[in-house]
Structures are given as C-alpha cells and as structure tokens.
Amino acid sequence: MSVWTHRRVLLAILWACAPGAPQAHHSVALNFTDDEITLHGAITSLRWVNPHCTFVLQVENGTGETEEWLVEMLARIALERQGFDFDLLHDGMVIQLTGRLGYRENNLRFVEAVRPDGGIVRERSPLQEVFRSQ
C-alpha cells in the first residue's frame, strides 16, 4: 500500500470517526476522502434526482485528452429544502469545480463550483449548519 493510499485510509477513518459528520444515502464518509482537488471543465449529463444529483465534468488533461469525472451532490430533495437554485448549473456550462476525491476512480463529491460569471455555487445538508456551529 502506498503512502498516498495510507493517507487516504487514515483520513477516511478520521472523518468516519468524527461525531456528526454529515452523511446521506450512500455514506459520504465511506466513499470519499477529505482530499480536495480543483478541476476546470464542462458539465454534461446533469441529473437533478434522488438519491444523488450527479453530473459529469469533462476535463481536458495535460496531454490534450478529455477525462470524465462523475461528480455527486446531495439528493434533490435535500437541495430543494435548502432552497437551492437549480438554474445555477446546467449542461454545457464551464466551471471550476472543487470536490473531495472518491475512492472510485474519477469520482468526486461536490464541494463548490465557480461559474463563468464568478458566482460560487455551494450546497449544504440540513445538518451541516449544525456541524459548523459546533
């Protein structure tokens, strides 16, 4: 096991042990590390559905090839109840995305997106406000 993998496992364990870490549907803690990366790419296959809203981010890598990253968000029902504006993201939009690396290849947990107009899009679980205040 590489040092990088050890670090991911350790981070995952620490995250999983943190009391009240926000989770939903399939477990975020068990599927994603705490390691964040930022990518620049175009949104495709956007789906506002339960149990997870998802889209594919098409990212051009250093060799000129296009990589596809599956980006997972909260459930549609959770976004609706926080008043999320579903018009903020759409297919074809080029964004700068920050997300948590998943254990599956090319899988990210959405953290925030910067739109072409500079607007920042975030989501929050109904529980996250509580965790922030603790």
Next chain:
Amino acid sequence: MTVGVSRLAALLIAAAMYPWCAALAEPDLEGIWSIDPSLFRQYSDAQYTDEGRRRVDSYNPSTDDPSYRCVPSGLGRAWDEPDTNVEIDQMEDRVIIRYEMFDLVRTVMLDRRGHPLVFEPSTVNIEGDPMPTMGHSIGWYEDDVLVIETVGHAPGYITTLLRYIPQSEALRSIERVYRDEQDRLVVDIGYVDPITLAAPLESRNRYLRSDFGMTVYGCIPDPPGEEA
C-alpha cells in the same frame, strides 16, 4: 338489582369504555417528523462475532451499499436518514410508518401475537416491491411507548451511514418509539444478532416536527445502470 345483573352491567360498561381507555393509553405519535440534528445515529459500540467481523472486513462501500439500488440496507438505515421525513399514522389495528427515503411504506400490525412461519416483509416501496432487509414487524403499546418487534430480516447492514454493521437472518430488533416532554419523537432500537453481533447493539435517534410535507422521493439507482 341482583348480583348477576350488576355484574352484567359492569361488564357492559367496561366493554363500552375499553376503546376509549385503550385510546387514552396509546401515545399519539402521528405526524411528519425529520431527524433532530442534535441527537441522531447514537450507536453503542458494535461488538462482532468472527462471522460479523468477516462481513465487516469484506464490505466495499463503493459497491455493497444497497442504497445504490434504492434499497435500505436495514432498519437502522431507514431511521438514520438525515434529509428526508418520516410519517407515522396510527390506526386501530396497525401503525403505518412512511419513510420518505426510497418511498418506503412499513406496516406494523398491532393485532398479531406472533410472526408468521414464512416471513413477508412488512415494508414495500412505492412500486410495491418488498424490502426484505427491513424484516417482518409486529407491534404493541406499553403505556406511552409503541414497541415494535422485527424478525425475518434478509442479510444486509443495520446501517451504512458512518459505519456498516452487518445483519443476518437471525437478527431480532426491538424498537421503542415514544414522544418526549418536548414533543419530539424518540426511537430507541435494540438489536440482537447471534451470527454477526457478540453483544446487543443499541441505537437512538430523535426527530422534530418537520417543516416539510411528504413528497414522492422517486429514487433512481445511482450511479445509473450500476448494480451493487
């Protein structure tokens, strides 16, 4: 009035008052509830048998979580869900518990003295598909507490949020559902599973009156086309 007539009158009065008295004894748990962020997913330390440990060690969260197929991994998973509502309807002979997550409808019969020899899951989804990981449930009232006994669980995981606790067909769970003095719903669950658990497991969740109504969840397998 003779003694016999007096006794008959007393019996008639008692029979007439029984439903009223029974109703008084039953707690009012009805309503739409959402999880209380200040108290949820409180689990005791899981102690595993060798078989339980083997199942924990072999669990792959990327593929083994039934949630990917819109199926609850177990009873605890349904109660642990943070983003959706739970609705309780109490009827004379049954309690209906609707979990908004995955559009689950759980029917807990109150007039049964035991479980059937062949278990039929008490929980179905909106399509009527049975959810065997949720087991077969019967219930009764003990003072102001609704007690639900569930057996006949299909193998799965009591929960898969934060932790994954395997369950076998031998799992027996007792839920105690009640309202506290601040009009909050409390659900305490005790789990005994001689195949996976070396000691009883306990959990507690608390719920508040929800600000939202029930909706159709309309779960779509995630990620699309991938079977866990």
